[in-house]
Amino acid sequence: MTPRRISAEALDLLKRWEGCILHAYDDADPARPPRFIQPDDPVRGTLTIGYGHTRTVRPGQRITQAEAERLLLEDLAPVEAAVARIVTVPLTDGQYGALVSFAFNLGHSTTPGSPLTNIAATLNRGDYDGALRRMGLYVKQRRNGRLATVPGLVNRRAAEAGLWARGEFVASRHVAPAPPPSEGAEAAKLAGYAAAAATAAPALQALAGIPVWVGVALVIAVAVVAVAVLLRRERAA
Secondary structure, X not given: OOOOOOOHHHHXXXXXXXXXXXXXXXXXXXXXXXXXXXXXXXXXXXXXXXXXXXXXXXXXXXXXXXXXXXXXXXXXXXHHHHHHHHOOOOOXXXXXXXXXXXXXXXXXXXXXXXXXXXXXXXXXXXXXXXXXXXXXXXXXXXXXXXXXXXXXXXXXXXXXXXXXXXXXXXXXXXXXXXXXXXHHHHHHHHHHHHHHHHOOHHHHHHHHHOOHHHHHHHHHHHHHHHHHHHHXXXXXX
């Protein structure tokens, strides 16, 4: 059986988040764009090239855009295989692409307790909304010994939630697509979105103690997840 690949939309989203550097660089380099690593240069982090490729990279290496695309597809293959293997319930193209992006970012290990395993366990119980909410919790990294919210991860989880909500049903999974919404359904949907946005107001007060830009990113993420949950419930109705 041919392994399932992510959609063009999901691949484009992942490329934009990963970014592409066509020369070898140190991923711990704070410079943007990161400096070109020459053979005698010290490397504090991990030697990287292309769309986050870290295997078989050597100092002084340069690649073409076509080579970067090929390396990305090679790096994605085991991630896609892990997601397809561990998730036993039907996934839309959007859900599958969002989950592959999540695993590409956080690791595709299927050992107990790994991020992908935790999300898959929730999905395999049929709790799609719960899986999406759990994905949104992975927005922190350890800095100076403490876990801190990373705005870039907040934004990425929000983008993945948007992709999750937009995906179309996959016919090969024998899942019937939802019928086109009526005008009344569209009106109800907009009303639901407005209600979801209104629920973010109390959260703004709770965010008073953190930088405004972090608060805005968090509220956007909450709103996107709320919209995704509403769409999922409409499809299940």
